[in-house]
Amino acid sequence: MSSKKCSTSTSIGKKQIMGVTGLLLCGFVLTHLLGNLTLLIGSDAFNKYSHALTSNPLIYVAEVGLLALFLSHIVMAIKLTIENKKARPIAYHTYTKSGRGGDFASKSMAISGLITLIFLIIHITGLKFGTHYDTTVGGIEMRDIYKTTVEYFADPIHVVIYLVAVITLGVHVSHGFWSAFQSLGLNHPKYMSKIELASKLFGVVIAVGFSALAIFCFTRGGH
Amino acid sequence: MSGNKAGSMSLNLKVWRQKNAKDKGAMVDYKLDGISPDMSFLEMMDELNTKLVKEKGDSIAFDHDCREGICGMCSMMINGQAHGPESQTTTCQLHMRKFKDGDTIVVEPWRAKAFPVLKDLMVDRGAFDQIIAAGGFINVNTGNPQDANAILIGQENAELAMDAAACIGCGACVASCKNASAMLFVSAKISQLALLPQGEIESEARTQAMVAKMDELGFGNCTNEAECEAQCPKGIKIENIARMNREWFKGAIGSRN
Incomplete structure (x- = not known):
């Protein structure tokens, strides 16, 4: 009983990195949603919120940390997926799910993760690095990200892509959230059903919350 | 159905045939009449083999032993499900009454890199033995059976350990997992020891060793689908x-090695 490998090279080590980074990313997504709710208050509130974030020098530390989380999550996902494909080199002639195991979300984690990644690139390119406008709120000059956002979502194609992406993300986290607890060994018969329910609710909140914001922006007609 | 006794069934079978480990193998179609709904799935396979032998053909090789659902030898993927469609039932305990007259039944071996096919439906499940040999034991001599209550064990842990020990090592978990992961088997073996005082002491080192062996043998990773x-x-x-993941984490961060 002496063989011990580097923690990150073992199956469970990789799964636990997926779990920890996934939970932290869930935290980011929720914070992002809550912050974006300032859109509903108005342009000044949203611009002030955005300015408070981007003018803080710690934003660079946060962004590097966030990038590290995304990269770790993606690299581990790719490694695990490749290993999983190798583990069954010859496929079954007939393979039927029992219907008592996983659901749609658990079966589609790789594809929902891939869609989320592609969307992330589109999202950052279109908004963070999108058209730059300036405005003044309370005597402080700042970026008018509100105008960029409502203009972006005035295009129905952008809205449809966004809705598909955030619903996919909702499906992804609805399995990922509870799955992280299982991978980290934080399983208890008393709490697990509640964590699974919370996971599904979290997925709904993410999908509905972000969708509502995009639709709200669309109804503004670019203003 | 001609030649059938009243109530008996005719079946179309698609069975994986493979001469040896190096042969490419293929699905072969068979027609079988006169199957009683009261037969077990393995008895139906025996009937097919009898027919094949009578026709001077090569009988289909498949694993079986106790035929009472406890040895873990029978291992068939039936219509895409490990041990067939019935919940918590081994192939030997699956009865033909679960199928209908005229059904087509697909029978395949377990598919996993770590379980190479030896012949037809037989696979080499020696990988499980290797995982057990890596740490699925306790290093102290426990001697003769103790007097009852000489070692106090909580009722809950005794039940959970017994539940985990019900694993018969058949490999259905690997076969049914879309990733061919052996984590349910390995975690059952880790749990049955970790939950009892005699096994708890070495639990972290045991988990590290068994998981390392499991990875080395080429099983896939768990994606928490519960299939x-x-x-x-x-x-x-x-x-x-989850218990195995917990024990592994404790070993990974807490071990001096």
Whole structure:
């Protein structure tokens, strides 16, 4: 009983990195949603919120940390997926799910993760690095990200892509959230059903919350 | 159906045939009449083999032993499900009454890199033995059976350990997992020892060693789909996998080695 490998090279080590980074990313997504709710208050509130974030020098530390989380999550996902494909080199002639195991979300984690990644690139390119406008709120000059956002979502194609992406993300986290607890060994018969329910609710909140914001922006007609 | 006794069934079978480990193998179609609904699935396979031998053909090789659902030898993927469609039932305990007259039944071996096919439906499950040899034991001599209550064990842990020990090592978890992961099997073996005082002491080192061996043998990774639990003939729960993950983490951060 002496063989011990580097923690990150073992199956469970990789799964636990997926779990920890996934939970932290869930935290980011929720914070992002809550912050974006300032859109509903108005342009000044949203611009002030955005300015408070981007003018803080710690934003660079946060962004590097966030990038590290995304990269770790993606690299581990790719490694695990490749290993999983190798583990069954010859496929079954007939393979039927029992219907008592996983659901749609658990079966589609790789594809929902891939869609989320592609969307992330589109999202950052279109908004963070999108058209730059300036405005003044309370005597402080700042970026008018509100105008960029409502203009972006005035295009129905952008809205449809966004809705598909955030619903996919909702499906992804609805399995990922509870799955992280299982991978980290934080399983208890008393709490697990509640964590699974919370996971599904979290997925709904993410999908509905972000969708509502995009639709709200669309109804503004670019203003 | 001609030639059938009243109530008996005719079946179309698609069975994986493979001469040896190096042969490419293929699905072969068979027609079988006169199958009683009261036969077990293995008895139906025996009937097919009898027919093949009478026709001077090569009988289909498949693993079986006790035919009572406890040895873990029978291992067939039936219509795409490990041990067939019935919940918590081994192939030997599956009865033909679960199928209908005229059904087409697809029978394949377990598919996993770590379980190479030896012949037809027989696979080499020696990988499980290697995982057990890596740490699925306790290093002290426990001697003769103790007097009852000489070692106090909480009722809950005794029940959970017994539930985990119900694993018969048949490999259905690997076969049914889309990733061919062995985590349900390994976690059951880790749990049955970790939950009892004699096994608890070495639990972290044991988990490290067994998981390392499992990875080395080329099993896939768990994606928490619980298909293994759903198709396990003994109803082993994935909460054992969470326990294994916990024990592994404690060993990974706490071990001096």
